[in-house]
Amino acid sequence: MVIVSSVSPPVIRACILKQPEKAAAAAHTYFQANPEHVEMGQHLEQYKDLQGVKENQFVDREARPHQQSFTEAVKLYDRGDHEGAVTLFEDALVEYYKADVDCRALCQGPQKFEGHSHIRYRYSLHEVVSDHFTQVLHCEHECVRDLATRPGRLSPMENYLPLHYDYLQFAYFKVNMLEEALQCALTYLLFHEGDEFMTDNVDYYREVLGYDGSPRE
Numbered sequence: 001m002v003i004v005s006s007v008s009p010p011v012i013r014a015c016i017l018k019q020p021e022k023a024a025a026a027a028h029t030y031f032q033a034n035p036e037h038v039e040m041g042q043h044l045e046q047y048k049d050l051q052g053v054k055e056n057q058f059v060d061r062e063a064r065p066h067q068q069s070f071t072e073a074v075k076l077y078d079r080g081d082h083e084g085a086v087t088l089f090e091d092a093l094v095e096y097y098k099a100d101v102d103c104r105a106l107c108q109g110p111q112k113f114e115g116h117s118h119i120r121y122r123y124s125l126h127e128v129v130s131d132h133f134t135q136v137l138h139c140e141h142e143c144v145r146d147l148a149t150r151p152g153r154l155s156p157m158e159n160y161l162p163l164h165y166d167y168l169q170f171a172y173f174k175v176n177m178l179e180e181a182l183q184c185a186l187t188y189l190l191f192h193e194g195d196e197f198m199t200d201n202v203d204y205y206r207e208v209l210g211y212d213g214s215p216r217e
Contacts, residue, residue, distance in 0.1 A: 066095035
């Protein structure tokens, strides 16, 4: 079977070199960033039928560690493997906060003063410092958006970070770890104060445990 495409040279090259496992990974990576691409979706279905190509070879080569762990955790959660999901969701949070620290650190460097011309105008030291830290704050704010955006996408995943705690509170509930479930539910409410569904869950956990908890740091 020969599959050709005008949009993804790595896929073509892997096919020509008779390396279907690499072609599968390249196609999967492209499709993750371009899910509307019908032809690549068809290619993926064909690769799944190729002899020697295994399911674990359909990997996103551009996946970011925190997003990869989150995606795999959701898969386990959907299959009912709540214990495995807890482990991966916790891994995803660790990787997320590492990436967040790295992103914010990069924001501390020199910033571009959009709309300002340092050739035409001369600014006082106070104005330059103010402009710099305004840009730094904007950059740090954008880290939240960046960490929730998959490679190749323009829009971030909605409610990305809070979703970790939503999934975790229920997964911990399913494995009878109610104290941890309460902590995660309270943490979710830091993002969405007054959420009726989560508030009901918090009340339930408090009643069963007989004591209150605190949000996670």
